[in-house]
Amino acid sequence: MGLWLRLETAHPHGRLTKYNTVATSTLTLHREKRDDPLKFSFGATKVRGVNLGGWFVLEPWITPSLFDALNGAAVDEWTFCQTLGATEAYNQLSNHWNTWITQSDFTAIANAGFNFVRIPIGYWSVIPNAGDPYVQGAYDVLAQALNWAQGAGLMVMIDLHGGELLSVLTGPERSSDCV
Numbered sequence: 331m332g333l334w335l336r337l338e339t340a341h342p343h344g345r346l347t348k349y350n351t352v353a354t355s356t357l358t359l360h361r362e363k364r365d366d367p368l369k370f371s372f373g374a375t376k377v378r379g380v381n382l383g384g385w386f387v388l389e390p391w392i393t394p395s396l397f398d399a400l401n402g403a404a405v406d407e408w409t410f411c412q413t414l415g416a417t418e419a420y421n422q423l424s425n426h427w428n429t430w431i432t433q434s435d436f437t438a439i440a441n442a443g444f445n446f447v448r449i450p451i452g453y454w455s456v457i458p459n460a461g462d463p464y465v466q467g468a469y470d471v472l473a474q475a476l477n478w479a480q481g482a483g484l485m486v487m488i489d490l491h492g493g494e495l496l497s498v499l500t501g502p503e504r505s506s507d508c509v
Contacts (some may be wrong), residue, residue, distance in 0.1 A: 356456070372483040379446030379487075380439055382475075385430045386451040386468040387491050388423075396426060406451065411463040427471040430498040433478045440482040447484050449475060453492040 338390075361488070384392030388407040397404055404410040411419040439447060455468040479486045 357474060360367065375445070377446045378444045379448060379485075380444055381448045381450075382431050383434075383448075383450055385427065386449065388426075393426070395431070396422065404461055405453050407454075408463060411465055416436060416465055417442070418466065419463070424467050427468055430471060431475070433481075436478040436482040437477070440484055445483070445485060447479060448487045448489055450489040453490055456490070 342368055383389070388396060388410055390397040390405060396410065400410070400413055403413045411423075414422065436447070449472065449491070451468060454462060454464040455466065455472070458464055459467060474484060
């Protein structure tokens, strides 16, 4: 059994929408669903968790070292990628994604007695919009992180950031409530 996400784009500016009946393009993602033993029994098991912020959603207050060299030209991941350009942004972010949190961190988290991690990731890492400056690669590292968490016996909450994809899933009137 698989987990499927299908979203259609039909907005003239390439924005995601579920309200148009004719799509100009369709993107289907398929990721295998994890085994039942990994389901967390909320209510029966106490959640003891940590947040792995700053890994897949850049914020200058969490990862100032990525922003310092840009002398204020970037204030978030959008402007970081826009300022550096696709190639350099990818080089820096790929290094960050592969070194900020590693398999040993998941082991250390479990060894410290935690059973849960929250991993924020931007909608742009899951389904990019044409014309946006974001670079891809975080979603693949997230898949690796899920394997590390499973190996360490940790449950994971994937926290999807950003209002645009959320407006597709929850309706535009609710997306600002979710950001």
